[in-house]
Amino acid sequence: MSLDNYLYLSAILFTIGAVGVVVRRNAIVVFMCIELMLNAANLSLVTFSRINGTLDGQVVAFFTMVVAACEVVVGLAIIVTIYRSRRSASIDDASLLKR
Amino acid sequence: MATNNGLVYLIALPLFGALALLLLGRKADKWGHLLATAMSAGSFAVGLIQLSQMLDREAELRPVTQKLFTWISVGSFNVDASLLLDQLSICFVLLITGVGTLIHIYSISYMSHDKDRRRFFAYLNLFIAAMLLLVLGDSYLNLYVGWEGVGLASYLLIGFWNQKPAYATASKKAFVMNRIGDMGLSFAIMIAFATLGTVSFSGVKEHSHHASEAAMTAIGVMLLVAAVGKSAQFPLQAWLGDAMAGPTPVSALIHAATMVTAGVYLIVRSNFVFDAAPTAQLLVVIVGAITLLFGAIIGMAKDDIKKALAASTMSQIGYMILASGLGPAGYAFAIMHLLTHGFFKAGMFLGAGSVMHGMNDEVNMRKYGGLRKFMPITFVTFGLGYLAIIGVPPFAGFYSKDMIIETALNAGGAKGIILGSVTLLGAAITAFYMTRVMILTFTSPKRWDDNQHPHESPALMWIPMVILSIGSVISGYLLYRGKAFKHWLEPLFEEHGEHTELLPPIVVSGLALTMVAIGVAIAVIKYQLSEIDNVAPEKVSIFTRIARRDLLQDDVNEALFMRPGQAITSALVKIDDSVVDGAVRGVGKMALGSGSALRETQTGFVRSYAVLILIGAAALIAAIWVVTT
Numbered sequence: 240m241s242l243d244n245y246l247y248l249s250a251i252l253f254t255i256g257a258v259g260v261v262v263r264r265n266a267i268v269v270f271m272c273i274e275l276m277l278n279a280a281n282l283s284l285v286t287f288s289r290i291n292g293t294l295d296g297q298v299v300a301f302f303t304m305v306v307a308a309c310e311v312v313v314g315l316a317i318i319v320t321i322y323r324s325r326r327s328a329s330i331d332d333a334s335l336l337k338r
Numbered sequence: 339m340a341t342n343n344g345l346v347y348l349i350a351l352p353l354f355g356a357l358a359l360l361l362l363g364r365k366a367d368k369w370g371h372l373l374a375t376a377m378s379a380g381s382f383a384v385g386l387i388q389l390s391q392m393l394d395r396e397a398e399l400r401p402v403t404q405k406l407f408t409w410i411s412v413g414s415f416n417v418d419a420s421l422l423l424d425q426l427s428i429c430f431v432l433l434i435t436g437v438g439t440l441i442h443i444y445s446i447s448y449m450s451h452d453k454d455r456r457r458f459f460a461y462l463n464l465f466i467a468a469m470l471l472l473v474l475g476d477s478y479l480n481l482y483v484g485w486e487g488v489g490l491a492s493y494l495l496i497g498f499w500n501q502k503p504a505y506a507t508a509s510k511k512a513f514v515m516n517r518i519g520d521m522g523l524s525f526a527i528m529i530a531f532a533t534l535g536t537v538s539f540s541g542v543k544e545h546s547h548h549a550s551e552a553a554m555t556a557i558g559v560m561l562l563v564a565a566v567g568k569s570a571q572f573p574l575q576a577w578l579g580d581a582m583a584g585p586t587p588v589s590a591l592i593h594a595a596t597m598v599t600a601g602v603y604l605i606v607r608s609n610f611v612f613d614a615a616p617t618a619q620l621l622v623v624i625v626g627a628i629t630l631l632f633g634a635i636i637g638m639a640k641d642d643i644k645k646a647l648a649a650s651t652m653s654q655i656g657y658m659i660l661a662s663g664l665g666p667a668g669y670a671f672a673i674m675h676l677l678t679h680g681f682f683k684a685g686m687f688l689g690a691g692s693v694m695h696g697m698n699d700e701v702n703m704r705k706y707g708g709l710r711k712f713m714p715i716t717f718v719t720f721g722l723g724y725l726a727i728i729g730v731p732p733f734a735g736f737y738s739k740d741m742i743i744e745t746a747l748n749a750g751g752a753k754g755i756i757l758g759s760v761t762l763l764g765a766a767i768t769a770f771y772m773t774r775v776m777i778l779t780f781t782s783p784k785r786w787d788d789n790q791h792p793h794e795s796p797a798l799m800w801i802p803m804v805i806l807s808i809g810s811v812i813s814g815y816l817l818y819r820g821k822a823f824k825h826w827l828e829p830l831f832e833e834h835g836e837h838t839e840l841l842p843p844i845v846v847s848g849l850a851l852t853m854v855a856i857g858v859a860i861a862v863i864k865y866q867l868s869e870i871d872n873v874a875p876e877k878v879s880i881f882t883r884i885a886r887r888d889l890l891q892d893d894v895n896e897a898l899f900m901r902p903g904q905a906i907t908s909a910l911v912k913i914d915d916s917v918v919d920g921a922v923r924g925v926g927k928m929a930l931g932s933g934s935a936l937r938e939t940q941t942g943f944v945r946s947y948a949v950l951i952l953i954g955a956a957a958l959i960a961a962i963w964v965v966t967t
Contacts, residue, residue, distance in 0.1 A: 331945070
């Protein structure tokens with residue numbers, strides 16, 4: 240099987256994630272979509288590592304996972320706090336930046 | 339030139355006194371005046387020792403120097419802080435410390451009721467030190483330090499009673515007007531450095547023979563500006579009258595005998611500059627001639643005894659400046675008149691102080707009268723000074739003023755005739771206004787209230803007056819005898835050209851005495867033989883009114899300089915407000931404005947940001963893709 244297929248899959252996953260971030264309102268879902276995009280990127284990194292025959296891509300993939308883990312902690316904390324104070328997990332409600 | 343390590347003590351003693359009294363503060367209140375007087379007397383003693391040593395030496399070997407330290411050393415330009423004592427500076431040293439010590443003694447009693455007497459003596463010592471530095475400096479830069487020092491001391495002492503706003507204003511006026519002169523001196527130093535590369539007296543003298551006349555004229559004119567400011571000459575004369583706000587001993591020491599004559603010293607010291615710059619020399623004569631009449635005319639109209647004497651000082655310094663502008667023929671007589679004037683004018687100011695002391699600080703002569711009986715010593719000493727200033731032989735002023743009139747007449751051509759007439763006219767006016775002062779104060783019927791109790795001043799005050807009056811009797815003859823003083827100063831000046839005699843000396847003396855007699859006679863008729871009001875008459879001619887307003891000097895200054903200056907200032911404030919501050923505020927407003935405009939683009943919706951990020955990332959990748967393929 241050609242390694243290209245992994246890249247296609249990665250592109251499809253990334254697109255699904257991106258569309259999800261843009262379209263959905265529930266913060267948890269948006270968050271999951273972001274995770275999906277990160278993992279899509281991981282998949283392509285590992286694939287490239289395989290294509291090139293070096294370990295660089297895999298190393299970067301590990302870094303991405305670490306960052307993703309940290310991001311989950313912080314992001315979920317924010318979401319939970321917002322939910323506690325507003326009784327809503329809709330990201331459109333948290334729009335205090337405008338004016 | 340020989341060195342002498344004793345010169346520094348001349349300055350160090352009074353400087354130490356000033357610092358000690360200022361730093362010790364109230365602790366020195368009990369004995370401060372004694373220390374200051376001792377320091378001044380010590381400096382006088384050092385001066386006498388120096389004079390006796392100088393007299394022992396040949397004329398060419400008389401000047402001595404002392405290098406204190408290297409002040410400026412940049413490339414080929416070197417200025418040492420060093421002192422020069424020659425035949426000219428020794429005259430000043432003895433005048434400053436001698437008259438200064440007498441005035442210290444006088445002030446002990448005069449200021450005894452003032453709670454700030456110690457501070458007063460500290461300033462007096464500071465003045466003595468600065469004035470000695472002025473006359474002992476061996477370069478224009480050293481002189482400049484002293485020049486500023488006496489300006490400071492003068493400012494502090496005029497405003498000594500600065501709790502009265504008018505007095506504080508007077509001291510500021512003197513300081514600001516003096517700044518104009520100081521600016522002239524600094525310009526002169528800069529021009530000398532730029533064109534000659536040196537600022538020492540000997541260096542400038544060396545270069546004066548082959549430097550361009552334009553450069554010498556520029557230096558000369560700037561030195562004249564300096565002299566005009568410090569010596570209260572026309573057109574910077576307006577500060578002197580108001581300077582009488584200071585305590586009377588200050589008026590006697592600073593604004594009659596010493597500081598105001600610094601301009602004459604500067605011109606005579608710079609004789610080589612003026613000899614090489616005839617235009618500047620002519621300007622000196624013109625300034626002197628105008629001022630001598632200007633001061634004399636103001637003197638005729640003043641009822642305030644100190645202001646009348648101040649106007650007289652201005653006029654007498656006009657004589658000195660005029661003489662110093664007559665070239666080598668006049669230098670010695672300028673200094674001679676300066677010395678005799680130092681005696682009789684200081685004596686008269688102390689006399690005026692004594693009168694004020696006995697009259698509850700009343701200064702209006704129209705409220706005096708008949709004080710001869712109550713203050714006999716003051717009357718006699720003041721009277722001797724009076725005879726000296728109007729030029730009655732054999733008193734001091736006769737010799738010195740007569741010499742100036744004679745030299746002016748012999749200046750040659752129309753110049754000689756004009757200057758001769760001006761000086762003769764000045765002599766007549768001097769006789770008139772001084773006789774008026776004498777009559778109004780001492781010999782006319784009394785015009786004071788019964789709650790005044792005029793009395794003679796204590797011995798500490800009249801002893802200095804007596805000594806000064808002896809000086810005003812004999813100093814003229816001593817200096818004149820056998821042309822002693824002219825020969826004394828001769829080695830310093832370059833004599834050239836032969837003298838023409840327009841009139842024989844005896845005729846000149848006769849003319850001068852006739853003018854004096856006319857002046858005295860008019861004053862006697864007008865004041866002794868007729869009733870005097872104790873308020874100044876209102877119905878007087880326009881000329882009298884102008885003279886009472888100091889010949890409109892303040893009005894002219896106000897219209898020409900103060901009002902336009904204020905207008906410029908307020909215009910500049912407006913420009914500062916609108917342009918400078920406007921620009922600064924504009925930058926802030928621009929940042930705020932652009933900020934609030936850009937804020938409109940912020941919706942606060944996370945998803946719209948995500949879309950924008952996505953589009954941006956896609957565009958970036960597309961751009962990279964386009965570029966790389």
